[in-house]
Amino acid sequence: MKTLRTVADLRSALAGHRREGETIALVPTMGYLHEGHLSLVRAARERAGVVVVSLFVNPSQFNEAADLEAYPRDEARDVDLASAAGADILFAPALDEVYPQGFGTQVRVGGALTDRLEGAHRGAEHFHGVTTVVCKLMNMVGPDVAVFGQKDAQQALVLRRMVADLDMPVRIDVAPTVREPDGLALSSRNVRLHGDDRRRALALHRGLQAATAALAGGERDAARLTAAARSAMDELGVQPEYLALVDPGTLDPLDAVDGREALLAVAARVGDVRLIDNTILIPDPVHTDATVATCLS
Template sequence: MNTVKSVRELRAAVARARGEGKRIAFVPTMGNLHSGHAALVTKAAQRADFVVASIFVNPLQFGAGEDLDTYPRTLAADQERLLQAGCHLLFAPTVDEMYPDGTTVQTRVSVPQLSEGLCGASRPGHFEGVATVVSKLFNMVQPDLAVFGEKDYQQLAVIRAMVRDLNMPIQIIGEPTVRADDGLALSSRNGYLSPEQRAVAPALYRELSQMADSIRHGQRDFAALIVAAQAQLLAAGFRPDYLEVRHALTLRPAMIDDRDVVVIAAAYLGNTRLIDNLYLHLDDASA
């Protein structure tokens, strides 16, 4: 696996692979990689001949008071994990390489509606930062396909809409959330949890699972389910940010006759913000 830091080197390496007739896959990351990221790269390697990954901690998607400066940078360990997962090329640019004129004058990409509410409400400007950097990376790599994790459900919806609306010839593939044995969704931010918090953290997934089971068995009073689950999270020591039942494609509040829904949540445990979701397809028998 080669590591490059400039757009010029990146484009040259991708051009060589494409010149050899190879199908190009791309996996963008912010580093501090775990098994969930490795699953994205493995999926990419199954779908393409040449896998490009990026590691870039994007300042545009961090708000005031968020963990931009303290976000873990673990390049050597990340390189080894990417190599083992089947990555061929790593793009690890500096901020100056990505934003040579600075971030304040950078052209921005905005995806309305899907970026609003949920994490978009709690983190103003976050999805504009995500859409902007992913758009830049897509233009740099020009992949045939890109793989994103379903744990960041709203982000995946935003990226899919951006690709569709801007007519980008890129197939977007969602990879199911990878979980620890106790159900906690793998996340780079799990490393912020104390041992005591880590023992409590799986309660978020348990509450989502209980809500999903109730919905599968015909419960359609979503508001009541949300209130009960929030109470349980508060009792466990969480500070819920949001807990919602949304239409799986539009992310609008779910209606009782919707067949594709997502139970989606964000909650703080101490200072650590955890997100998770469960997608449900409901057949007529469950209604």
């Protein structure tokens, strides 16, 4: 695996592969790689002849200076992990390679996709920072496919909207959330969970599980499903910043799980670490058929 620092070096490294018609995959990361990232690298490896992992802690998507400051970094470790997972190129540019003097362009996805959930709590600028840097990385690499994680479900939706709207010739694939054995969704921020906070951080997963169990028990109502989740979180003393049942394509709020898949998304602060998680609620097939029959009747 090569570690490259400049767009020029990256492009020359890829030019030959592109001429040969090899498929190129991109896995954008902010580093401090964990098993979640590595699952994306492996998914990319299955899909492409050349796998590029980018490592760039993008300041413009941080809405809190303290979070950016505290974001963990360890490039030497990332090099070993990315290489072992099958990456061909680690692209780790410096800040001024990505945002040189005079930089002044922004790619924005507007509307509900960036206003709701994370957008409502971190501000839409967070997503504008994400779309801008990912658009740049796509143009630097020219991938056929880019792989993102389901843990950041809203981010994946926003990026798919950007790619469709700007006619970018790339496919976005989303890989499942990877969890610790106890269910905590992997996140680079988890290393900042100290003492009892590590245990309390389970609240998000427990909440999602409680709602899933309620659904399996026949509950369909959004208010009662989220109440079940809140109650489970409360047992660990964690209050959600948001906990919302929404359409997984549009993020429109749902009153109930009504025969189609629904996204249950949660964010919460545990100690000084902000965590997110989500699950797809799939209605029971029997109930689904009944609902469809009702709709058609």
